[in-house]
Amino acid sequence: MSDNNPIVLTSSPFIQSSCSVSSVMRTVIYALLPGILLYIGLFGWSVLVNILITVVGAMFFEWLMLLLRNRPVRIYLFDGSAILTAVLLSLAIPPLAPWWLLILGSFFSIVVAKHLYGGIGYNTFNPAMAAYAVLLISFPLEMSMWSMPVDEAKYLLSFTESVQYALFQVLPQNIKFDALTSATVLDHIRTEVSSGKPLDNLGVSSILGYVAGQGFEWVNLGFLTGGLWLIYKKIISWHIPLAVLAALAVSSLISYAINPSVYVNPFIHLLGGASILGAFFIATDPVTASTTPLGRIIYGLGIGFLTFAIRSWGGYPDGIAFAVLLMGMATPLIDYYTVPNAYGERV
Amino acid sequence: MKKLWTFKGGLKLPGFKKISNPASVNKIPIPDNIILPLRQHIGEPAEPIVDVGDQVYKGQPVAISKSLISASVHASTSGIVTDIGKYTIPHQSGVSEMCIVIKTDQKDQWHPNIESNLDPDNLDTEELCARIREAGIVGLGGAVFPSAVKLKATRQIDTLIINGAECEPYITCDDALMQNRADDVVQGILLLRRLLNPAECIIAIEDNKPQAIDALQVSIKKFKEKGIGSVAAIDVIPIPTIFPTGGEKQLIKVLTGKEVPRNGLPYEVGVICLNVGTSAAIRNAIYEGIPLVSRYVTVTGVMVQRPANFEVLIGTPVQDVIKAAGGEKSDRYEIIMGGPMMGQLLPHQQIPVVKATNCILVQDIKSENEANVMPCIRCGSCASACPMSLLPQQLYWYAKEKSFQKLQHYNLSDCIECGCCAVVCPSRIPLVQYFRFAKSEQREHEFKTKLSEQSRIRAQMRDFRLERIKREQQERKARRKAERLKKKAASDKASKPLADKELSAG
């Protein structure tokens, strides 16, 4: 090497932690497992069929888009982000959805919401929630047919029967579709409220379960466990989940205290619907959430309050998807105004 | 129990300290040649005072610093000066700077002027500072700031911190110094106490070095019992092992709760921070008259046969140091000067050990597959790890675009390039390299802006000058023409009345 030739070399640091994008995504999927297992246990195999179909669809579209965009397929295909999007989307879609709904959802989330916006790290909107919003608005009927919990269902579809239904919309003989579906607790409350019935009379019922919807309350507790484990593993920070749940709890508490016959008690808000899933897994999606500590709290508070608002006063039973999408739009602004003080700046 | 504060960010890293066994320090054979760069410190390079062919002795000054922020260079062993020219210096760029090359005679003879001084208490602070300056002592923690300049305190110092933290993985040279030469360190601290007269004096050591903590406490007790340094105590404080607690700014926050203001010096909050090695070097300079000619260097890494700590002469080529540690294990290695977090990759082995070299790390070359960089997923882990509370993610985006105004808004200049953000990034983005790129681009941009401003003014001045010359030429021409006309008119007038007279006469 001659003396006067400036040589360009790589820079420090020369060690790396073992954490990678795929390990992060993998950990999040593991954290979803307790909730998913409870879901399957309490509501049957259809959920699993949903997940499988959506994952297959998502992986196919991801592979297709990577080829079209000339990206190194092997690295990006198995980074886990497509699988995670697919799992979250399939959890948001009712278990008895037909296959084309799931494939459409995975197409929209991977191709449109993710790759057309630039691919991983560049998407402005949460892909799973964007796809869910599209499906909800385009197919309101299919998207509101949730299953009955196992205890209540008069019939439980076996795995093959679930697959058969998903692919061919064929049910076993003598089973009517209505026998398998029921409304979720939030749906139920919405219909009760719009028909003017006071809510005080809702006690422990088949739909309400003990606290927040039979079956679903357990599933959400499963997700809560997973979410707390994620915080412990430092994959997500506590700011967003705490802010979302706190905003939801406080706003529902205040409104419940003011008018219990119209507004639901906080437990139903917290443990019903997709609040826990949303707070720990969807709102914390790193690409679309705020990144500064104060910004995260503001972001979470916004989501919590918007969810409450849409649930109570909006046109949809569960508002968390829209709340996440709306606050996602505000993220760059929130980030710009919440830059933390650097060391030595305050003096 | 001293109260400790914490700083935001930082990482717990695996230490890898035991492999270089700081309990003992080895000597290495005198190399054939030593290469002494004229600038081994922050500031102006020193100027050589010897010529090619001169015989020099160990400890003899071979280059003297003329400016204030500078340090002298001394021959670390005896021999003949064979060259004063440009050689590669230990910098990532691989550029060359002026160095003095000495061919050693293996005799290691001290210069006759070097003599010990057993009664330094007679020296006043002026004299102490002068001797420290003459000895070419600079900060041995890696920042190599000339110590004599740092010690000229003109305000009251509240806290003197002696930094024995050594937070970077693999490096154990300070640990080795504290375990093997604790007395030297403490004597140096006592001198510094006298020089600076601080309200409190703390030696900060990370708690993964219990032997060093013990060794220093034993030594301090010894001195107290002898009645020396009976002025207020020196406290040895163990601090939690988090990288980069050993960084000056973070250490000051941990020990005093104060933050050094941006673009400011620790001195402004009443703190002075020196490395344990610097303290020992100061002691050697004052008590034994020895200038800075050698230092402890850790040679370690997965690719070196026998990792250990060595006392190395300044100017020894890295090749000799690695040979003393048994050589490399195979051909696939890279050499890093410094630690794995903030070290510099060296282009070849003929680069000398300089005053800043605390560690030679011989590691395996990163394989191609390991370094797959994914796009940023905005997870924010980097911001949680940053010890300066910056937002590395934003800096990354703007560094790629070279948006200098935005980089200033997000405080790029505060980045200490510690590497915490790049280590935690799940997308494996080489963040520190982006920041270094952005900083050097910014520097160039500022230089170009200054140059273009200067050029604009010079071009304007030139235009004015040319115009003025043209104008003056025209004025001169006009004046001359007017004069000519006047003369012509005058001569006409003179000749005209004659004509009239002739006419009237005739």
Add this chain to the structure above:
Amino acid sequence: MAILILTLLALIFGIALGYFAIRFRVEGDPVVEQIDALLPQTQCAQCGFPGCRPYAEAIATQNAEINQCPPGGDDGIKAIADLLGREVVPLNPDNGTANDNLRMVAVINEETCIGCTKCVQVCPVDAIVGAAKQKHNVIDEYCTGCELCIPPLCPVEDCIQMQPVEVTISNWKWSLPVQPNKESVA
């Protein structure tokens, strides 16, 4: 009634505008200053204009495209485009190529210099010193690298040429990280 009010308003605004146009008049065109501030001031005339200021004036009066300046490079074009709200166009290759690398300065070989003062006179920033029949010398700090002084202007062969500035610690630049698997990092 409405016509009256509107006419009155128009009158009031007209008077106000006229007053402000006179009272707050700005000498010269500030846009030209702003464009000039973005140009590299090399004064090399590669854009076809005799200096950076004339080129700035031409851009401001829409007499020239913004992509004529090679020393400014793509960064310069982008900056001017941002300022004026115009579209970014690639650098016009007819004028020369942008030099992304080291700064080049003119260097005179004193042994062959004949002291003709041609380069002294042409240098747009007076960076060359020397009198007639005396050796000339380029002052590095002032040289903009405009290349107006090199042959064919200089009549002597091997006398003045462009050389890159020496790389030192203070001007060495880190490069962008390069992906080992050759894919550009998105």
